Amino acid sequence: MAMNTDQLSPELFQPAEREQGAEEAVSRKRLSYWQDVRRRFVSNKGAMIGLLLIVIIGVMSLVGPLMNDFTYSDQNTDMMNISPFEKIEGDYWLGTDHLGRDLWTRIWYGAGISLLIAIIAASLDLVVGVTYGAISGYMGGKVDDWMQRLVEVLVGVPQLVVIILLLIWLEPGIFAIALALALTGWVNMSRIVRAQMLKLKSQEYVLAARTLGANTRRMLTKHMIPNVMGPVIITLMFTIPNAIFFEAFLGFIGLGLRPPQASLGVLLNDGYQMLQLYPYQCLLPATVLSLLMFSFNLLGDGLRDALDPKLRQ
Amino acid sequence: MGRFVLKRLIYMVITLWLIATITFFLMHNLPGSPLQNEEKLPPELKEIILKEYGLDKPLPVQYVNYLGNLITGDLGNSYKYDGRKVTDMIMDGFSASATLGVQAISFGVVVGLILGCVAALRRGTWIDSGATVLSVLGVSIPSFVLGALLSYYVGVELQWLPPALWEGWEYTILPSLALSFLVIAQIARYVRTEMLEVLGQDYIKTAKAKGLGRPAVIIRHALRNALIPAITIMAPLTVALLTGTLVIEQIFAIPGMGYMFVDSIQTNDFTAIMGVTMFYSFLLVVSIFIVDILYGIIDPRIRLTGAKE
């Protein structure tokens, strides 16, 4: 706005009124830490796709087998090896296997079992791993030294080999497989937890809590554990597909669940025998398996990005 | 550095001892195991068998003998295939498995490296997205699924390559390919991440400012530094590979160690199971040890202080 110099008066040059506290105003909408995380997560397309797929498969594993009249173990010798593309009466939407069992039911049921095993294994893994790692990291000193020595030895033990040995000994069953998986896998989680604990122990806000006089319970519950959850959740997201993979593998080499039980591994094994003649029997469970693992990986990556954008991979 | 090597060596030995002990006790407690002493056989025959397998001695003595034999490399006799030494059986299979493994690693590392670099350099283009998708797929689709698919579609349907057996050089292509997929995926992903980080660093800008041509910059500076952390994933990768060979050998009917292992499980050949377990563990522990040493050589912090960060 152009003004003539005679229009300029001294009053115009008085300091403008500053709104009290205006310079301290925080402009962003108030967001808690977790809300911020969720916002980042939701905007990650890959992660959302992964989550969606997992939910779909999860729901189908519960609902799918109920959608037609067959159970996962019903055999029908008249209806063996029917491909999904054949027009035939009855609800054999995905065909049947070599014993006449409906594949639609078996596949969804099997997916559910695989997920169940994976979740049990991951939970056990979580409990043991987090406890061990937290104690080791928090206590520090000699306790930590000795606990870590055990970890060093266990790390060299090949997971697969021990799982196989354990299963030869234990007799495969849902819980046995989950147990074997957890017993060999907890070491990874404990390492992550311990690393995080060590990092937190020297963070200044933890020191501040100490100078304020916080007791151990408060330190752990308010300061340490909430800040450990991030990496723990991420690790969990990768432990699950790992468990699914191992279970499938075990099924594939004959150490999986006994018939007529179904899991993705068992289905793969059954289907593999028929690969040349009836490829769909193997391809269908393979697709579901791959989708599951793919989704968990996407989910895990998405969570990692959402929880700490600085770790962006 | 010396202290570091010594420490890892000791851990290696302890780990192997632990596995040997677990294996020993598991095998001795399995129902139906010949080592269990419950065979319903005429006593004289039983005597002979027991003597042959050294089972007539008390348990602790058996254990010590077992350990002693292990150290000398004697893995005992196969239970199912009379007279065959387990060690021989393993050695027969080893060449096949080793070929498979080495091919998979070499191919995988080279392709993975190239893919990762290209993806990093051409960030955001379809090459990058393609590489990323490939990586995720490689990590998600289990190698045995891939192997089965390759064997069936490329081997049987298209008949471009033999789908199974191990009778010549062409037979190694499909299985190695299937196995290498995981390697490619992991390495490409890792190299891409590291390259991206390195390329953003100041010293790269300095090199460019100095007038260094692009290829020289990439090779001399970026690649070297991006490679170093990649060694860290060689350890878990080796593990995954060993796992993978077990299955691939099944699918492609390759007479390797993995095949033997599965076979011995299915035929309840206990001495063989124990033997292969020990051998696999030994291989794994040694590879991890080598990778640790390599890493120690490269990371000066370890060399100088003997401690791992």
Add this chain to the structure above:
Amino acid sequence: MSVTKQKVEKILEVNHVKKHFKMGRNQVVKAVDNISFDVYKGETLGLVGESGCGKSTIGRTIIRLYDTTDGEIRFKGESTRNLKGKDLKKFNREMQMIFQDPYASLNPRMTVADIIAEGLDIHGLAQGEERRQKVTELLKTVGLNEEHADRFPHEFSGGQRQRIGIARALAVDPEFIIADEPISALDVSIQAQVVNLMKKLQREKGLTYLFIAHDLSMVKYISDRIGVMYLGNLVELADSQELYDHPLHPYTEALLSAVPIPDPDVEKERERIILKGDVPSPINPPSGCRFRTRCPKVMDICAKETPKWQEVKPMHWVACHLYQEESLKKEEGNKNK
């Protein structure tokens, strides 16, 4: 404020304190090696030195984040070594700390209100409505708004976070505050804000500060007395003005010569003392006087004997052979041989 010994009481006494850290097998980092000084009630004692000289370590040792390896610390006349239970709680309320990194000193998962009120919660000083009021009051004291209480640390700037940290320390009504490089991570204009706030609070609440920093000019602004540290030792301690006008220790002289003076004429005439060499490692400090490897006035005796910490003028301590009569005599003696 210049201090005379008799009239004002000592609130903190540090006597021959050592703090050593074990690193690996045979290596010990002597972060703090025999330091003695007193802090008087109501004053601000500044502690300066390069990175790694041990100033943060001594701060944390005083507040008992670390235990002393040797030596004694007395707070308000009582030894702090074996405080437990109620006494420890009392100690936690009377002595507080402000930390250096505004981005790491606040728990990202907690609201500002919870962060500030943590001291109140731990000691059961206020609940419910009273707690909320106290938090509001504290926020206003440090120049923030009431509505900030429900927000999270990541929504604030560095300067604001430091102020939240100050509010947290003030919540328990401490008498003594150790400020461990509270402004080093802030922009210069914000530094002034925070330091002025601290001065204001000191006046209003009668606080005593131990102000640890590496920026000499800022330290002079806020401190009544200044101590200079080098590689785990105190080398000089005096009133601020006295230190500036009459530095005794060669290290102090070098530090002062590096502080720019906002007067171009004076600057033109000044000569910077540039120390040769690098700071030696605290694992293997030089024998005798630790500064001798870089001292422009080094003598032979400096390598053989550690200089004593002596009050060579009223309220002006220094540890240097240049001011020790016997050392000078010995040096003379050696020269004449």
